[in-house]
Amino acid sequence: MSLYFDAVAILTAPSSGGSFKSRIYSARNLRATPAQIYALITEAAKWDSVLAEVIDKAGILALERKLSPLLALLLVHDHLLSKKGIAAPAAHPIRQAVERHKVRLRAEFTKARVRRGCASVEQLKAAIIREKREADGTSHFVYPRWVRINNIRTTLDEQLSTTFKSYRRVDSLAALAPEDELESRKPEPRLYIDPNIPDLVAVPFGADFTASSAYKNGEIILQDKASCFPAYLLLGDRGPKDPWQGDLVDGCAAPGNKTTHMASLLAKQKNKKKDKQRIFSMDASAMRSKTLQKMVGLAGADSIVTVLPGQDFLALDPEDPQFEKVTGLLLDPSCSGSGIIGRDDVPQLTLPAAPASKAPKSQGKKRKRQADDHEEADGEQSKATPGAPQASPTDENDIPDGIIDPERLTKLSSIQARIVEHALSFPNATHVTYSTCSIHLIENEGVVARILASEVAQERGWRLLRRDEQPEGMRRWSKRGVREEKPKEGEIGPSGTVDLSDEALEACIRSWQGDAEGLGGFFVAGFIRDPDHAMQAVPAAPKKEPQEQEQEQDQGDDDDEDENEDDEWGGFSD
Numbered sequence: 001m002s003l004y005f006d007a008v009a010i011l012t013a014p015s016s017g018g019s020f021k022s023r024i025y026s027a028r029n030l031r032a033t034p035a036q037i038y039a040l041i042t043e044a045a046k047w048d049s050v051l052a053e054v055i056d057k058a059g060i061l062a063l064e065r066k067l068s069p070l071l072a073l074l075l076v077h078d079h080l081l082s083k084k085g086i087a088a089p090a091a092h093p094i095r096q097a098v099e100r101h102k103v104r105l106r107a108e109f110t111k112a113r114v115r116r117g118c119a120s121v122e123q124l125k126a127a128i129i130r131e132k133r134e135a136d137g138t139s140h141f142v143y144p145r146w147v148r149i150n151n152i153r154t155t156l157d158e159q160l161s162t163t164f165k166s167y168r169r170v171d172s173l174a175a176l177a178p179e180d181e182l183e184s185r186k187p188e189p190r191l192y193i194d195p196n197i198p199d200l201v202a203v204p205f206g207a208d209f210t211a212s213s214a215y216k217n218g219e220i221i222l223q224d225k226a227s228c229f230p231a232y233l234l235l236g237d238r239g240p241k242d243p244w245q246g247d248l249v250d251g252c253a254a255p256g257n258k259t260t261h262m263a264s265l266l267a268k269q270k271n272k273k274k275d276k277q278r279i280f281s282m283d284a285s286a287m288r289s290k291t292l293q294k295m296v297g298l299a300g301a302d303s304i305v306t307v308l309p310g311q312d313f314l315a316l317d318p319e320d321p322q323f324e325k326v327t328g329l330l331l332d333p334s335c336s337g338s339g340i341i342g343r344d345d346v347p348q349l350t351l352p353a354a355p356a357s358k359a360p361k362s363q364g365k366k367r368k369r370q371a372d373d374h375e376e377a378d379g380e381q382s383k384a385t386p387g388a389p390q391a392s393p394t395d396e397n398d399i400p401d402g403i404i405d406p407e408r409l410t411k412l413s414s415i416q417a418r419i420v421e422h423a424l425s426f427p428n429a430t431h432v433t434y435s436t437c438s439i440h441l442i443e444n445e446g447v448v449a450r451i452l453a454s455e456v457a458q459e460r461g462w463r464l465l466r467r468d469e470q471p472e473g474m475r476r477w478s479k480r481g482v483r484e485e486k487p488k489e490g491e492i493g494p495s496g497t498v499d500l501s502d503e504a505l506e507a508c509i510r511s512w513q514g515d516a517e518g519l520g521g522f523f524v525a526g527f528i529r530d531p532d533h534a535m536q537a538v539p540a541a542p543k544k545e546p547q548e549q550e551q552e553q554d555q556g557d558d559d560d561e562d563e564n565e566d567d568e569w570g571g572f573s574d
Contacts, residue, residue: 002031004074004094007040011349020347025287036087044077045347050128051076054108056350062355064097069351071099080109081121129205144192144202145516146225147209148261151268152300155220156199160191163214167191167203173518176204197228198237199264202518205230223257226511226522229474230330230435231261233509233526236471243269244277246327246430251280251313251423255289256295260329263301279304281324282311311510313419318426328431329423333416335436335443336409339513339521406494411435413442417450424456424527425527431465432527441485445498445508448481448525452504457527464507464562465526474509479517482526483507528544 010024021073025034044051062066076097078086088095097107118124129196149156167189176190189207194200202225209215209222218315235244244266250259259281266277281288281296291310296305313331316323349388375549416436423432434451448464451457467475487493500508507526511519 003036003040004071006032007029007037007074008068010037010158011041011347014288031377032263040074040078041347043081044074047077047081047127047128048347048350049074049131050109050124051080052113052350053078053112053411054105054350057108058101058104060098060101060105061124062350063101066094066097070349073351076105076324081107084362086198099405106395124289138211143205144173144193145205145207146223146228146518147201147203148197148221148223148228148257148264149199149201150219150221150260150299151199152260152304153217156193156201159214159220162281163209163472164189164191164201164203164213169193169485173202173516176202183536190377194225197225197232198230199268200225204351218300221257221260221299223261224518224519226437226519226524227257227523228261228558229509229511229522230332231258231265231431232429232471233465233524234328234330234433235265237473238265238269240270244328245286247277247323247325248279249313249323249326249329249426250279250330250424251316251419252283253307254283254285254292256281256292256299259305260293260295260299260301262330263296263299263304266304277304278306279306280326281305282308282313282316284310284312285309296392314422318422324425324428326426327428329426329429330433330435330572331423332435333419335412335416335438339439339511339523341438409440409442409494411446413450416443416447419456420447420451420527421456422460423453424451424454424460424529430529432462433521434527435523435524435538437520438523439512439523440494441482441496441498442494444497444510444525445481445505445513447498448504448508449498449500451527459527461531462527464504465528466503467506469528470507470509470526477509479506479510479512481510481523545568 005256010027013023024030024038024173027034030037052069054071055061055069055076061069065073071094075086078084079098079102086095086098090096113121113124116127118127150161157330168191170190173192176192191203192202194202195364200223209220212220213222215222219555234248238244248262248266250262253259259279266279283292286309289311293307293309296302296307349461416434420432420434423429425552438444451462452462456462461553466482470539481500481504482496483500484495486495499556511517511522515519
């Protein structure tokens with residue numbers, strides 16, 4: 001029963017800064033596991049409006065004085081929708097307070113489904129998603145679920161003939177959505193093969209693979225498309241005739257999707273050389289490192305990846321003999337998380353009405369989101385099969401705290417630049433990718449300008465990987481770097497400009513929330529070492545701040561503001 005009380009405590013506690021997920025994972029005195037708490041909250045948030053409706057119509061809060069609106073919502077979610085029911089002994093008084101009314105609750109749940117014209121719970125789930133979108137004004141575009149094929153364990157062709165056998169191929173993201181209301185009640189499975197990232201497919205939002213053998217065996221990874229940019233930009237379209245030479249480092253790796261993507265790309269090269277590459281993968285957080293190790297195991301990458309648990313990348317010695325063969329580094333450090341779509345800091349739940357004599361402990365406001373895919377994988381994690389790897393192949397983008405603090409952005413950009421400059425100092429490094437899930441210039445093009453102007457970049461001959469040198473799929477990607485950022489009219493936010501050439505901006509890759517690409521805000525740039533480029537003048541860049549240490553380097557994987565427990569495997573499915 002501690003699971004539900006812990007979840008209530010997390011949801012009602014004042015914010016202490018950082019992301020919602022990171023606050024769960026760093027909270028003290030929790031009796032339930034953080035992954036279970038996160039999964040319960042994010043799953044309940046997807047159903048909140050219907051659960052509140054059911055509880056209100058069943059009238060149980062007026063009868064059960066021990067139940068608060070929030071506690072009731074969480075308990076009724078598991079009672080109605082969890083395969084295992086409420087996670088508490090049958091004799092527990094709080095569980096009994098719900099189960100005393102099981103007939104009434106199930107009857108009201110059925111009525112809620114029938115009122116929406118849904119023949120099944122899955123159809124009801126789709127209807128709730130539509131309701132939320134319409135309420136939020138986001139019905140103009142449906143974000144897809146992105147699924148990456150793991151070449152260590154399978155191939156795209158194999159998955160098309162098994163996991164996606166019943167899916168109909170479409171030629172655009174827009175075609176994933178139901179064509180009319182009638183079809184939306186019984187949607188046809190559709191699949192879109194991405195034209196930019198090899199072995200990546202999109203399916204309609206809400207598609208659930210967590211019960212499939214492909215998901216459980218690590219054959220498919222639920223990973224946002226933009227999160228796939230860094231590894232692909234680094235390793236490209238190489239094949240057996242031109243395999244990657246040397247070892248690799250993922251310096252800010254948890255939960256592990258980018259690490260396992262690199263491993264998948266290496267596996268596809270099928271390099272038969274005896275001296276195979278290694279990937280050194282690390283995260284400064286010991287807890288996130290455990291998630292990283294489990295993700296690596298689930299993906300079957302143990303023979304390729306060496307996890308360095310709790311290792312701070314900035315404390316790594318580039319001259320250490322074990323790194324002498326490192327030629328490529330991937331860096332996705334802590335960032336503001338400002339590009340992450342629809343993931344509010346704390347889910348704002350629609351709660352049932354408290355009885356007149358009870359003051360509600362938590363005011364619920366309509367949750368603004370279509371419940372990120374990422375979190376869906378999370379929800380299933382607490383239901384994992386005993387003995388199965390307790391890692392979930394999910395997207396690593398984490399959740400922003402919603403506050404734009406210029407001072408914090410400046411500190412983050414300083415740390416980001418330090419991390420990349422450290423990577424450039426590895427003696428035999430020839431390729432480095434830098435990425436964030438931020439939309440802010442200071443963390444993106446601003447960091448690029450700063451790196452190009454750095455002493456290590458000029459001395460060693462580092463320059464940007466031009467657009468015409470990028471892998472084919474990335475060359476075709478049209479959204480590129482920007483020179484200026486300013487807030488929209490009537491809004492307050494960061495502003496600034498960066499002194500980069502048109503060619504340099506074309507080398508930078510962007511994605512934006514809310515457009516027809518189905519992604520959040522993301523940035524990635526590649527650097528290559530060109531000795532002929534050494535010591536050449538580069539445009540002036542923002543002056544370096546004094547090393548703002550605070551070792552705030554929660555070096556989170558992806559797309560996230562890494563105080564975040566970077567999409568732990570209690571994740572979500574983007």
